[in-house]
Each structure stands twice: as structure tokens, then as C-alpha cells.
Amino acid sequence: MTARLNRLAARPHLHPRASDCDRAGRRPLHPRAACAAAVAPPDDRDDDGARALAARFAHQLVEVLTGTRPSGQLMRHTTLDGYGQLASLVRVGALRRGGPADRPRLGPVHDRSPSPGAVEACVRVDLGRRQHMVAFRLERRGPAGQWRCTAVEAR
Structure with a gap:
């Protein structure tokens, strides 16, 4: 022994x-x-992390809507409904550029959390003389609690 x-x-x-x-x-x-015990559960989120996430996603979303990034790159970050909305906005050209010199400028990202596992955000996008608004909703989904875009709107 x-x-x-x-x-x-x-x-x-x-x-x-x-x-x-x-x-x-x-x-x-x-x-x-x-x-697993050391990792925070998906419902516990800090506001700074969600705000930074919303700002990064808004930047990528605007790149897709203006045509500088392929929409397929956001496929794994969206739900099926969210990707369908994004694809239809790309098809109709929701954020058209006036010319090749017009680069999108994003204003501040405004976000709020209606529930612990969700963030709704909107951002103003300046394209030349035109201004657009883009709004989206991010939710924690799946067993890993990964953030996914569930809804997108642009005007």
C-alpha cells in the first residue's frame, strides 16, 4: 500500500x-x-462587454449592408430568421453608397438590454449626404451561450 x-x-x-x-x-x-464552475453562466453579462460586442457587430453589419463584406461571413453569428432579414436587406440595397468615395461613418451605438440574455442596439450610418439607421437584436443562444443576431432592420 x-x-x-x-x-x-x-x-x-x-x-x-x-x-x-x-x-x-x-x-x-x-x-x-x-x-465549468469558474465560467459565469450565460445570463450574467457585464454592460461593457455587451456594449463592445454591439459596437463590433454594428461595424460588421454595416460592412455587409454596404457591400464591402460578404454576407456569408455573418452567417454563423445569426439565427436563420436574422440571416434571412439580413439577406433581404442586402438584396434590396438598404444602404446604397452614392459613389466609391462614400465610406460609411458610424455614429455612436445605442444599446439597451430588455432581458438578461438579450441586447437591442441601433446605430446611425452616414453615407455621403444620406443618413440611415440600422437596428439589430443580439441574444444568447445554444448550450454555450453564444451571442447571435436574431433581427435586423435598416432604413
Whole structure:
């Protein structure tokens, strides 16, 4: 018995620490499962993180709507309904540029959180002499709590 304990002591990675075990004393099945307790649940979000996320997504969304970025690049960040709305806005040319020199300028992104797992945001886009508004909704979806765009509007 002493020889076995000495072998385990020599290889600390083979025996679990108390912090690695669950309440029943079992080791997690996967190494990432031990980190799951340290990760905040999807409903806990900080306002600065959501605000930065909304600003980044607004920039990418405007690039798609003006034609400088392919819409397929946002496919994994949208739900099926959200992507359908985005594709129809691209088809009708919701944000048309007056000429090649007209670069879109984004105003400040205004966001609010109607529920813990959702962010609604809007941004003013200046294209030459024209001004447009783009609004979108981001929600946490799936088991990983990934942010996805569920609705898009542009005028």
C-alpha cells in the first residue's frame, strides 16, 4: 500500500485534488468540465462587454449592408430568421453608397438590454449626404451561450 501511495505522489496529475472533484467525490469526465464552475453562466453579462460586442457587430453589419463584406461571413453569428432579414436587406440595397468615395461613418451605438440574455442596439450610418439607421437584436443562444443576431432592420 505504501509503494502505491509513493507512486501516486510521484505522479500528481494522476490523482484528483479535492477542488477537481464534484460533491460526490467523482472526477469530471472531461478536463474542461472542471472549469465549468469558474465560467459565469450565460445570463450574467457585464454592460461593457455587451456594449463592445454591439459596437463590433454594428461595424460588421454595416460592412455587409454596404457591400464591402460578404454576407456569408455573418452567417454563423445569426439565427436563420436574422440571416434571412439580413439577406433581404442586402438584396434590396438598404444602404446604397452614392459613389466609391462614400465610406460609411458610424455614429455612436445605442444599446439597451430588455432581458438578461438579450441586447437591442441601433446605430446611425452616414453615407455621403444620406443618413440611415440600422437596428439589430443580439441574444444568447445554444448550450454555450453564444451571442447571435436574431433581427435586423435598416432604413
